[in-house]
Amino acid sequence: MKKKTFNIAELICAVISLAVFFGIWHLGTRGELGKLMPGPLPVIEKFLQTLFGGKIGSSTLIVHVAYSLARVMIGYFIGAAVGIVLGLSMGWSPLIEAIFAPLFRIIRPIPPIAWIPISIIWIGLGEDAKIFLIFLASFCYVTQNAWSGAKNVNPEYMNAARMLGAGKSRILFTVVLPASIPPIFAGLQVALSSCWATVLAAEMVRSSEGLGWIIIAGMNNNDMNQIMTGILAIGLVGMMLSTIFRKVEARLCRWNRSEN
Amino acid sequence: MRTKSKKRIYMAVSCLSVLTVLLIWYLLIDVMKITKSSVFPGLVKTFDTFLSKLVETKPDGATLGQHLLESLKVCLLGYSIGAILGIPLGIAMAWNKWCDWLVRPVFDLIRPVPGLAWTPMFILIFGIGIEAKAMVIFVNSFVACILNAYTGIRQTDDLHLWVGDVFGATEWQKLIKIAIPTATPMIFTGLRTALGGSWMALVAAEMLAASKGLGYMIQQARYISRPDLVIVGMLTIGVVGLILDTILHKIEIMVAKGMNAQ
Amino acid sequence: MNKRFGMFLVSAMALGLLAGCSGGEEAAATAAGTAAAGTEAEAGSESAAETEASGKLQLSGRHWKIGGQVRQTSLYLYYARDLGLFEEAGLDVEIVTLANGPALNEALNAGEIDAAANGMAAVYVLPTENFYYVGDATINFGGQAMYGRTDSAIVQAGQYGDTPYYGSPETVKGASILGLGAGPQQYIAYAYAEALGLTSSDIEFVAMDHPQAYEAYITGEGDLLATTPPYSNLLESDPNYTLVADYTDLAGGPLVDSFIVSKELADQYPDDVVAILDCVYEAMDRLAKDDDARAEYAMDLYLNEGGTTYSDEDMASEIANVTFWTWEQLANPEYEFGNTMKVMGEFLMEQGLIEEGSMPQIEAALNHSFIDRLLEYRAEKAE
Structure with missing residues (x-):
């Protein structure tokens, strides 16, 4: 992997690429399409205007972001915790794998949005149902990666540890767990972005705030400007989340490497 | 021999675990009736609905098979376009830093936006036909393919590239002969992830405008208060997703083996 | 992987066996369920009749969650809330706004709301025998x-x-x-x-x-x-x-919206239901009699709670197409009670959207006793 350094050329490229993107959008919406779809300027204007000052629905944009983030974070962390435990156990013990693998593999392809009717019946219309949907998104990705991570640990390491007299649980904690950290982190990152993408589905269960709600309310009123503002906000926050995550991971993985 | 018998035991455990879940479902709803079947259907009712839906077009105008076929069609169309465009772009981004710098900001901005959010816009641009739905799926598969192709190429060992340099290989030769073969297993992982993602995005796509498809079936069943049909739809999505994943996993293993043989 | 498939087939077969064995029991259970529901329905109307004698409504003070949509369908519900009619009557009512009829049905089925000012979609929950159709609501002559x-x-x-x-x-x-x-x-x-x-x-x-x-x-x-x-x-x-x-x-007639209440709660607290109906029909009466107030209130509500901007023309057209019950009409209705449910039920059954043979359940759910009781209660109060 080549080392990445920040430089002027990269910055210029970023500016050019975003400018081209907004330029195409601007030109594209000047013609016939413009009557139905707003160009970038009104969207950015609405975005800035509602960020702290103006309101969409009952709150400012930043409050909507906070609501959505809170839901996503709670669901994400619960899902990650359950997923890591289940995934590692499945990778480590063939018996546990035999029990849970078939169930997990059937549940995994079912998208959160298809769970909405069931979660309303089981959990209701409150916050819990929204968190449950986000939990599902996070749980599936993390379990999958922890499972394959723990399963793909080089058997030679395990044999070596066994030869040196390590017990089963000792092998789990000193060999399997450290070796599965990189794939788990990869899973955590994908899970974070997929949780963030699930917020829209989650807020389809009755809500009156959140970025998903902004888009849903926009859809209900044919307010393309509001929809695009919501999309822009989801994109920006998602971008920030993955950047932060990459930084954290870089740090933890460096620790991981030095330990090995 | 011993591993074989062990495998058999584990298989039996797997069967048992699925049966246990079904049994719990049966006991809770069908026998103990902890909730009314109009709220959460029993196992027997769900199975009946599944069987009758195989031949019956009511209540949503198509049999389960027709819905499934329609969904697979949309899903594979969007998926293959995403893969065809995504893999080369991912490779280009990993190989050429200018390409990376130019594409990445827009890519990072668009990537977190869920497929569902694009739907109003896609309807405006592409209409309500198969195109808008395929576009939603396209976005999904495109992103996964780019990411994995990118990571795959980036994994190329510098040492191998230096060897190429020593033998006077051109950039193009290094890409074709060294980097892409290295990346192939990763690209296949990407293809597999993308297929999973595409299949999941399908329900969202079909919820916006459809007259056939598994997503439409679930949505319609919700509208007419038929939770049994919702569950049949969910399980069908689950099982078909499992089958698709298994097929691609087989191909993935074959490709990985082929690479090693070389 | 083949093994998992094998396992799958095995479990499917096991499932088939289970289904085969218990088919008969299931049918018997359903029959028993229907019979039980029949007696319950009778008990319901009796209980409404029993309290008739007392003259005054005995409120339970329970917290009622009523679902509505920010559209003409549930306009009266919001109007009743904003006029303060529920508090005046001593009721504790919370209004839960949902996007559309199917969402209201889902919430009703899940027990998340106790009652709903719903539209025609209510016809899908009536066959479950868990709800009463207690009142005709918004009348749509046009627009649909x-x-x-x-x-x-x-x-x-x-x-x-x-x-x-x-x-x-x-x-x-x-x-x-x-x-x-x-x-x-x-x-x-x-x-x-x-x-x-x-x-x-x-x-x-x-x-x-x-x-x-x-x-x-x-x-x-x-x-x-x-x-x-x-x-x-x-x-x-x-x-x-x-x-x-x-x-x-x-x-062959206007689309009449519906007011649905959980059967269990309605049987348990019939007076509460009558008091709620009193409030909502009062709100409908006022909406029907004062177009200007209605226009002003509706446009405000649609904008603030629904985010929909109505022009004056839109509102005028809605008022021309959609009307509400007045007390006089309620006492002498021009339309058969719950007719929309019957027409739609028949039709949807033909189309297979509702399971065949659901008509008796739908008709059994149409319960006029609460309106009867309401009219008597108002007559007594007027004296």
Whole structure:
């Protein structure tokens, strides 16, 4: 992997690429399409205007972001915790794998949005149902990666540890767990972005705030400007989340490497 | 021999675990009736609905098979376009830093936006036909393919590239002969992830405008208060997703083996 | 992986066995359930009758959650809340806003709300025997309608025979109709096809939410649009679009919305239900009698709670098309109680959207005793 350094050329490229993107959008919406779809300027204007000052629905944009983030974070962390435990156990013990693998593999392809009717019946219309949907998104990705991570640990390491007299649980904690950290982190990152993408589905269960709600309310009123503002906000926050995550991971993985 | 018998035991455990879940479902709803079947259907009712839906077009105008076929069609169309465009772009981004710098900001901005959010816009641009739905799926598969192709190429060992340099290989030769073969297993992982993602995005796509498809079936069943049909739809999505994943996993293993043989 | 498949087949077979063994029991259980429900229904009307004698309503003080939508369908519910009628009556009512009829049904089934000011969609929950249809609500004479493009072959074909509908079997065959699934819009599409001598399989009904369907239609998608206010108002005033068929003509009467209450709660607290009905019919009475106040309130509500901007013309058209019950009308109704449910129930059963043989359950759910009790209570109070 080549080392990445920040430089002027990269910055210029970023500016050019975003400018081209907004330029195409601007030109594209000047013609016939413009009557139905707003160009970038009104969207950015609405975005800035509602960020702290103006309101969409009952709150400012930043409050909507906070609501959505809170839901996503709670669901994400619960899902990650359950997923890591289940995934590692499945990778480590063939018996546990035999029990849970078939169930997990059937549940995994079912998208959160298809769970909405069931979660309303089981959990209701409150916050819990929204968190449950986000939990599902996070749980599936993390379990999958922890499972394959723990399963793909080089058997030679395990044999070596066994030869040196390590017990089963000792092998789990000193060999399997450290070796599965990189794939788990990869899973955590994908899970974070997929949780963030699930917020829209989650807020389809009755809500009156959140970025998903902004888009849903926009859809209900044919307010393309509001929809695009919501999309822009989801994109920006998602971008920030993955950047932060990459930084954290870089740090933890460096620790991981030095330990090995 | 011993591993074989062990495998058999584990298989039996797997069967048992699925049966246990079904049994719990049966006991809770069908026998103990902890909730009314109009709220959460029993196992027997769900199975009946599944069987009758195989031949019956009511209540949503198509049999389960027709819905499934329609969904697979949309899903594979969007998926293959995403893969065809995504893999080369991912490779280009990993190989050429200018390409990376130019594409990445827009890519990072668009990537977190869920497929569902694009739907109003896609309807405006592409209409309500198969195109808008395929576009939603396209976005999904495109992103996964780019990411994995990118990571795959980036994994190329510098040492191998230096060897190429020593033998006077051109950039193009290094890409074709060294980097892409290295990346192939990763690209296949990407293809597999993308297929999973595409299949999941399908329900969202079909919820916006459809007259056939598994997503439409679930949505319609919700509208007419038929939770049994919702569950049949969910399980069908689950099982078909499992089958698709298994097929691609087989191909993935074959490709990985082929690479090693070389 | 083959092994997992093997396992799958095995479990499917086991499932088949289970189903085979218990088929008979299931049928017996359902029969028992129906019988039990029948006696319960009788008990319900009795309990309403029992309290009649006491003259005054005995409120339980329980917290009622009532579902509504920010549209003409539930307008009266919000009006009753904002007039403070519920508090005046000593009721503790919380209004839960949901997006559409199917969402209200889902919440009713899940027990998340106790009652709902719902539309025609209520017909889907009545066969469950868990709810009473206690009152007719908003009356839609127009607006629930289907439009075509004026220059399209369907409209150009002129009126079909002596029907008020535009189009001909040749032009409509294979047409794609956009509209919200499973509601009056789908009814309009199918009933229209039948009126032209076609069947529901001759047309393609594309299920979309109202706003998306409208947006897609005006950008040139689909052949016909089955819609609801405010979109029907927008199309009505545009010469490029022509009214092709209307619910009131197809069904032979207006679309009457519904007020649904959980059967269990209604049986337990009949007086609460009567008091709630008292409030909502009072709100309807006031809405029906004062168009200016109604226009002002509705436009405000739609904007603030729904985010929908109504123009004065939209509002005028809604007032012309949609009306509410007055006390006088309620005492001498022009329409058969719960008729919309019966018409739609029959039709949806034919189309297979409701399971066959559900009609007795739907009819059993139509419960007029609460309105009877309400009218008596008001007569006593007036004396």
